[in-house]
Amino acid sequence: LNPRHSNLDALENHSVFLLREAHHAFRNMAMPWSMGKDSNVLLWLSLKAFFGKVPYPLLHIDTTYEFPEMIEFREWATKHYGIRVVVKVNTEARARGIGYETHDPVTVTHELKTVALKQALAEHKWDALITGIRRDEDATRAKERYFSPRDADSEWHYKHQPPQFWGQFAIRNAPGEHVRVQPLLDWTEVDIWRYIEREKIPIPQLYFARNGKRYRSLGCQPITHPIESNAATIAEIIAELEATRSSERAGRAQDHYEPHAMQKLRARGFM
Amino acid sequence: VKIVFVGHVDHGKSTLIGRILEATTSLPEGKIEALRASCKAQGQQFEYAFVLDALAEEQQQNITIDTTQIHFRTAARSYVIIDAPGHEEFLKNMITGAASAEAAIIVIAADEGAREQSRRHGQLLSLLGIRQVLVVVNKMDLVNFSEGAFRKIEEEYRGFLDSIGLAARAFVPVSARDGVNIAEGTNSVMPWSNGPSLLAAIDALEPTGSVAEQPLRFPIQDVYRMDGRRILAGRIESGTLRIGEQLLFSPHHKTARVATIERWPDSAVETAVAGESIGITLREQIFIERGHVASHEADAPIESNRIYARVFWIGAEPLRPGSAYRLKLVTQDVECQVVAVGKVIDAATLDSAATGRDEIRINEVGEVTLQTRAPVVLDNHDRVPALGRFILSDAERLLGGGIVSGAHYPAASSVKSDNIFWSESEITAERRAARNQHRGAVIWLTGLSGAGKSTIARALEKELFRLSMHTYVLDGDNLRHGLNANLGFAPEDRAENIRRVAEVAKLMADAGTVVITSFISPYRNDRARARAIALQAGAEFLEIFVDAPLAVCEERDPKGLYQKARAGKLKGFTGIDAPYEHPEDPEIVVRTHEQTAAQCVDQILGTLLLRLRLTNRR
Numbered sequence: 079l080n081p082r083h084s085n086l087d088a089l090e091n092h093s094v095f096l097l098r099e100a101h102h103a104f105r106n107m108a109m110p111w112s113m114g115k116d117s118n119v120l121l122w123l124s125l126k127a128f129f130g131k132v133p134y135p136l137l138h139i140d141t142t143y144e145f146p147e148m149i150e151f152r153e154w155a156t157k158h159y160g161i162r163v164v165v166k167v168n169t170e171a172r173a174r175g176i177g178y179e180t181h182d183p184v185t186v187t188h189e190l191k192t193v194a195l196k197q198a199l200a201e202h203k204w205d206a207l208i209t210g211i212r213r214d215e216d217a218t219r220a221k222e223r224y225f226s227p228r229d230a231d232s233e234w235h236y237k238h239q240p241p242q243f244w245g246q247f248a249i250r251n252a253p254g255e256h257v258r259v260q261p262l263l264d265w266t267e268v269d270i271w272r273y274i275e276r277e278k279i280p281i282p283q284l285y286f287a288r289n290g291k292r293y294r295s296l297g298c299q300p301i302t303h304p305i306e307s308n309a310a311t312i313a314e315i316i317a318e319l320e321a322t323r324s325s326e327r328a329g330r331a332q333d334h335y336e337p338h339a340m341q342k343l344r345a346r347g348f349m
Numbered sequence: 350v351k352i353v354f355v356g357h358v359d360h361g362k363s364t365l366i367g368r369i370l371e372a373t374t375s376l377p378e379g380k381i382e383a384l385r386a387s388c389k390a391q392g393q394q395f396e397y398a399f400v401l402d403a404l405a406e407e408q409q410q411n412i413t414i415d416t417t418q419i420h421f422r423t424a425a426r427s428y429v430i431i432d433a434p435g436h437e438e439f440l441k442n443m444i445t446g447a448a449s450a451e452a453a454i455i456v457i458a459a460d461e462g463a464r465e466q467s468r469r470h471g472q473l474l475s476l477l478g479i480r481q482v483l484v485v486v487n488k489m490d491l492v493n494f495s496e497g498a499f500r501k502i503e504e505e506y507r508g509f510l511d512s513i514g515l516a517a518r519a520f521v522p523v524s525a526r527d528g529v530n531i532a533e534g535t536n537s538v539m540p541w542s543n544g545p546s547l548l549a550a551i552d553a554l555e556p557t558g559s560v561a562e563q564p565l566r567f568p569i570q571d572v573y574r575m576d577g578r579r580i581l582a583g584r585i586e587s588g589t590l591r592i593g594e595q596l597l598f599s600p601h602h603k604t605a606r607v608a609t610i611e612r613w614p615d616s617a618v619e620t621a622v623a624g625e626s627i628g629i630t631l632r633e634q635i636f637i638e639r640g641h642v643a644s645h646e647a648d649a650p651i652e653s654n655r656i657y658a659r660v661f662w663i664g665a666e667p668l669r670p671g672s673a674y675r676l677k678l679v680t681q682d683v684e685c686q687v688v689a690v691g692k693v694i695d696a697a698t699l700d701s702a703a704t705g706r707d708e709i710r711i712n713e714v715g716e717v718t719l720q721t722r723a724p725v726v727l728d729n730h731d732r733v734p735a736l737g738r739f740i741l742s743d744a745e746r747l748l749g750g751g752i753v754s755g756a757h758y759p760a761a762s763s764v765k766s767d768n769i770f771w772s773e774s775e776i777t778a779e780r781r782a783a784r785n786q787h788r789g790a791v792i793w794l795t796g797l798s799g800a801g802k803s804t805i806a807r808a809l810e811k812e813l814f815r816l817s818m819h820t821y822v823l824d825g826d827n828l829r830h831g832l833n834a835n836l837g838f839a840p841e842d843r844a845e846n847i848r849r850v851a852e853v854a855k856l857m858a859d860a861g862t863v864v865i866t867s868f869i870s871p872y873r874n875d876r877a878r879a880r881a882i883a884l885q886a887g888a889e890f891l892e893i894f895v896d897a898p899l900a901v902c903e904e905r906d907p908k909g910l911y912q913k914a915r916a917g918k919l920k921g922f923t924g925i926d927a928p929y930e931h932p933e934d935p936e937i938v939v940r941t942h943e944q945t946a947a948q949c950v951d952q953i954l955g956t957l958l959l960r961l962r963l964t965n966r967r
Contacts, residue, residue, distance in 0.1 A: 085427075087624075094626035095584045098570045102639065127582075129575055129613045129628060214420060223445070241441035241663060241747050243448030246677050248742035264429070266420060 086273050090123065093261035095245065096224055097127040097208065100259040101134070103225075103249075104206035107259070108164070110195070111136040113148045113155070114296045115281050116210035116262060119270055122279045123261060124208075125159065134208070135162040137198055141190040142167060143178060143298035151282045158280075164202070168194035178300040187298070196232055199256060206257045214266045215326060222260055223247075230254035267326050268319050275312040286310050295326050350554060353431040353447040355474070356456030357466035361487040365456060365525040365547075366419065366430055367397025372532045372548065375421035397525070425552040440469075440712050441663045444750065447474060452481035452554045455506075459498055459522070460491040463506045469712070471506075472694075475513045476661055476714060476752055478734050481554050482510065484517045485547060489539065490524040496541040519550045560623040563587035564648035566728070566736050567596070568679035569641045573628070580611050580628040581637055586679060586735035588645075590629070591620045596643040598635065599726040600652045602885035605633040636777065640681040642726040642736070650728045650736055652884040655934060656685070656719040657755040660709060660741070664748030667708040668717065668741075674748065676721060678739035684722040685741075688934075691716030709749075717751070718934065722960075724884035727753050757877050778887055781861035787818050787961040789858035791851075791883040792865045792953075795876060795932060796895035797924050798910055799902035801941035801949075805895060806867040808950045813863055818961070820863040823850055838921045844875050851879035858888035863961065871929040889960045893953060894935040897942045899924050 100107060109124065109132075111117045124132045138152060156163045168176075171189040178186050199207075211222065223239055225247040240249060249257055262270075274281060284293045291304035292315075309315040354362045369375075388395045419430045431446040447453065453474045457467050474482065484506060492498040503520040510517055522542055523530040530536035533546045545553065565588030573580045590596075595606050610618050611628035621627045631637075644650055656676075662668050668687060676685040690707040693715035709715040730737030730752045737753040782788045792809070794802040806822045813820040829836070833849055836842040847870055854864045870876050876892060883890040902924065903911040914922035921927045932938075937956055939949035 091584065091624055091626045095570070098582055098626070102571055126613045127626070128573065129580060129611060131575065239442070241445045243445050243750065244738055244740060245679075246740040246742075246747065248675070248677075248740070248745065248747045250745040 086269060086276060089265055089269055090126070090273070092264065093123045094127040096259065096261040097124055099245070100206060100208060100225070100261075101128070104257065104259075106202070106204050107134045107206040107208065108137045108198075108202065108204045109134055109208040110210075111138055111163070112210075112296070113138070113151050113282060114210075115270055115274060115285060116212065116265075118155075118279055118281050119265075119273055120208065120210045120262060121155075121159065121161070122277060132159070132161050135164050137164045137166060137195075137207075139191055139194045139198070140165050140167045141186075141194070141298050142172060143190070143300055145282075145284060145296065145299050147282050147284050148296065151280075155280070164198065166194050166198040168197060170197075178298065183301045186301075190298075192232070199232070200254075204256055205251050206259055208259045208261065210262050211260055212262050212265050212267070212270075222258075222263055224260055224263060225249060226258040226260060227251070228256050228258055232256070268316060271312055271316050271319065275316070285315065287314075350426065350452060351429045351431060351450045352551065352554070353450035353453045353474075353479070354456060355443060355447065355453060355466075355470040357458070357461070357464040357470075360456045360458040360461065360464075360467075361525050362456045364397045365485065365487055365523070365531075368525045368528055368531050369430070369548070370419065370421055371397065372528070372535075373421045373423055375419075423548055423552055428551070440473075443470065444473060444477070444661070444663065447479065448477050448750075450479055452483070453479050454483045454485055454551075455517075456485045456487050457502060457506065458488045458491070459486050459502065460488055462502050463509065467506070468509060471510060471515060472513050472714065473661060475515050476659060477750075478730065478738075478752070480515070482515055482517045483547075483550055483554070484510075484520045486520060486522045487525050489522045489529065490527050494522075494524075494529075494538045496539070499542075518554065519544055521545065521547050521550050523547055560587040560735070561589055563623070563733055564650075564728075565590055565596075565644050566650065566679075566733055567629075567643040568681070568726075568736075569637055569639055569643070570680050571639050572637060578630055579634075579637075580630055581643075582626075582628045583680070584626045585621055585623050587623045587733050589620055589622045590627075590643070595646065596631075597646040597649050598637060598641050598643055599650060600641070600724045600884060601887055602652075603635045604646065605631040605635050608632045642679065642681075650726050650733070651756045651758055652724045652726055652881055653756055654721045654724050654884060654890065655688075656721065656725065656727065656739075656751075656753060658717055658719065658739070658751035658753050659714060660717050660749050660751040661714045662709045662711060662749040664741075664743075664746075665711060667710045668715075668749065669708045674741040674743060676719065676725065676739050676741055678725055678727055679736060681725055683725055685719045688718040688720050691718070719751075720936070724887060727756065729754050729756050757874075778859055778861070782963055785819055785861045786963070787863070788889060788963065789819075789861045790863045790889035790891065790957070790961055791854045791858050791879075792863065792957065793854075793870070793876065793879060793883075793890065793892045794865065794867045794895050795870045795892065795935075797897065797899060797902045797929055798869055798922075799905040799907055800895045800897040801946065802867040802869075802895045804946050805939065805941070805949050805953075806865045808946050809865055809953060812950055812954065816958075818863055819861055820865065821857060823854060823857075823864060823866045823868075825850075825868040828853075838927075840872070843872065847872075847875040847879055848882070851882040854879075855883050855885060855888065858883060863957075869923050869929070871923045871927065873930045873933065876932070891937060891953075891957060891960070892932055892935040893937045893939065894932045895949075896938055896940050901942045 109120065111121060168190050171193060176186060176189045213222065223242050225242060227249050228234060251257060284296060286292055287307045287310045290306060290308060292307040292309060293302065293304050296302060307318060309318045354366060356362050385395045421428050421430065431450055455467060455471060457463055486499050486502050499522045507517060521530065521544060522539055528535060529538055530546050532548050536542060536546060566586045567590055568583050568586060569581050570583040573582055590607065592607050592610055595604050597604050608630045609616060610621050611630065612618065642650060660668065670687050670690055673684060673686045676683050690709060693706060693709055693713055728736040739751050740747050741749045741751065778789065794806055796802050803824060810820050810822050828850060833846050836846050847868065850866055850868060854866055857864045880890045906912060910919060910922060913919040914925040923929050937953055939952055941949060
């Protein structure tokens with residue numbers, strides 16, 4: 079480590095390195111983009127890596143249960159950054175009546191997110207997806223690699239992960255398979271906020287407290303719950319996070335529906 | 350600070366980490382409660398190890414499957430724990446975790462002492478270049494917190510670490526189960542222990558030294574064309590880079606000056622240092638692509654197509670002489686072949702003599718000589734670690750890692766004037782090779798006078814010509830008539846003679862010719878320099894030792910020179926009163942006292958023709 083560098087510099091430099099390696103290695107790559115804070119950090123790092131011009135399309139999996147503020151943000155950012163955005167809805171599942179009104183959150187999340195993603199993969203034949211997952215989010219994500227292969231059913235074989243070190247990896251995709259590129263693995267939630275603050279990265283307003291409540295993590299509107307908070311600025315959010323010991327995804331219902339829910343979701347292709 | 354925890358299976362690593370997280374209040378609220386509830390539901394006793402083993406399967410099998418990264422913070426600073434599994438079959442995961450660590454904690458159970466994996470892990474840490482090591486002697490409760498048991502393990506394992514070039518910062522006795530000696534003030538049962546608690550010992554570790562002071566190494570990741578400019582993107586692996594200074598690009602040995610350092614959204618920087626992912630633009634337009642490495646000319650890396658390394662192997666199929674792999678070193682990616690396997694070390698016993706075979710099996714470490722298809726830019730690992738390590742893979746998976754040693758840094762002749770730059774042709778060596786249907790190369794024949802170099806050179810030239818190849822022989826005597834007419838046979842004149850020949854051969858190879866040189870070239874250093882010069886042109890270089898005993902050469906004496914030298918009429922004659930340094934590792938050896946010239950040529954062609962084929966560059 080260089081004394082000139084803060085921890086954030088080290089994280090940024092490494093993420094940029096990984097994005098460039100991925101861009102070289104994969105011919106047809108896309109970046110899922112939820113417009114959430116991590117997603118926007120990933121977009122910002124992509125702008126850094128490629129000097130303001132993101133060479134791959136962004137993918138928004140629209141569950142049709144999105145917060146209106148998120149859709150507004152999507153439209154604004156698409157224009158502002160000059161990025162190419164693909165919007166994907168699992169219309170087939172919605173037509174079958176899959177929805178939070180009638181189904182449990184694990185089923186709905188699987189259909190409207192995971193299956194939608196598989197459909198998009200099949201349509202666009204992407205060989206790699208850049209995701210914003212972090213090791214500190216959830217114990218199952220702690221086991222991830224920077225370059226993580228997924229089989230044709232998008233399944234994650236966490237017991238047979240390839241070795242990776244010294245910035246090197248070797249993966250050959252068979253047709254239908256893809257690789258998850260995960261440049262934010264080493265970041266923590268607080269790192270993300272500090273970086274947003276330092277770089278002045280635009281993010282949706284839902285993260286900031288209104289009437290004593292704010293969202294710490296954003297998903298589908300019916301199953302995402304705000305936390306009690308008066309943090310109306312990034313500095314206040316960081317102060318709040320440093321004081322709390324409760325977990326970031328505590329407000330995300332699908333994670334807690336059954337024991338090991340997250341692991342089951344992830345093994346089946348959830349991010 | 351990134352710390353990797355390693356150790357033999359069941360020596361209590363996970364429990365220890367669980368305890369550290371608890372002692373530093375680093376766990377999310379509700380995590381322990383959730384795990385306790387989950388254990389209760391499954392009818393299991395809660396253990397601290399479960400904090401890490403969050404995957405359902407691990408809880409069932411009671412072993413850590415993969416590296417897990419967990420953050421914790423002491424009063425002094427924050428840490429990332431990498432938990433590496435102890436099971437032998439998970440060694441690839443241990444390496445994946447340990448390779449990025451700055452320090453290592455080796456956990457040894459007091460009741461069992463150092464076991465096979467304790468040693469194997471120690472050796473891999475040493476090989477991975479991790480120099481800061483703490484040894485935790487865990488499960489002291491099982492030996493009644495006895496000082497004698499602790500000292501015995503300390504003495505024995507310290508000796509082992511010595512033998513592999515590692516020195517432990519401290520040995521710390523603890524009981525993770527009972528929470529003894531984890532934090533300060535939790536050790537009332539081992540009053541004999543005068544060392545720090547585990548957390549205090551961890552806080553005493555130092556972050557890795559700065560790599561900004563090392564020589565500059567800037568491997569190019571990609572070239573992006575933006576608004577008519579070409580930005581060379583990459584991460585500085587070591588050293589410092591400044592606007593305006595001259596960079597040397599290897600291989601191919603071209604120079605250009607830094608025009609700008611690019612960052613987004615603004616580029617207002619004059620310097621960039623190790624660790625930074627940046628882009629640069631150049632004042633002079635030269636052809637650069639991924640895999641090229643920028644450095645300063647005064648402190649350049651080595652270019653070589655022979656690599657000597659220690660390799661740790663995690664491929665299922667053993668590494669054997671003749672096997673071909675992809676070699677990746679920073680952003681370089683070349684094909685290579687195993688020329689030889691040296692000592693293979695049994696990692697558990699560190700016994701190198703016992704193996705006595707020339708293959709490296711899974712989870713073993715051994716010495717190898719590799720031949721690459723194109724020159725590789727590298728450093729010895731002890732000089733610039735980032736350029737001194739590589740991985741071997743096939744198309745699908747990573748098979749092993751290697752540490753480079755024993756490469757020579759030839760004293761490169763630098764351009765004397767600051768106003769001379771490399772001028773770039775649009776006709777690249779690749780385009781010439783595509784038209785010629787073969788690559789340029791330098792075939793360097795070395796051997797005693799009378800060994801048969803000229804005969805073989807002429808026969809080889811004839812054969813290549815017959816195969817419609819562009820070829821030419823540079824003959825020692827012929828060059829001394831012109832280009833080298835002002836040189837004698839003193840060592841410095843011989844060195845200059847070889848330098849000029851190598852430079853001429855390089856240019857001809859760059860032009861697409863298969864150049865055959867026929868010179869005694871008695872000094873190893875001169876031949877190493879000739880190789881380095883030739884490789885700058887990206888050409889193949891094959892050193893061929895034309896071997897015949899001195900007595901045979903003397904008897905042949907085609908030019909009557911031995912007779913003159915014996916009579917004292919010729920001073921400094923190689924083999925008589927000047928030395929001939931035998932090649933240590935030539936590509937080919939032909940023995941002219943045992944083989945006919947035709948047989949020698951056939952043997953050379955067998956290797957050469959493969960190497961002259963066009964490469965399929967990605």
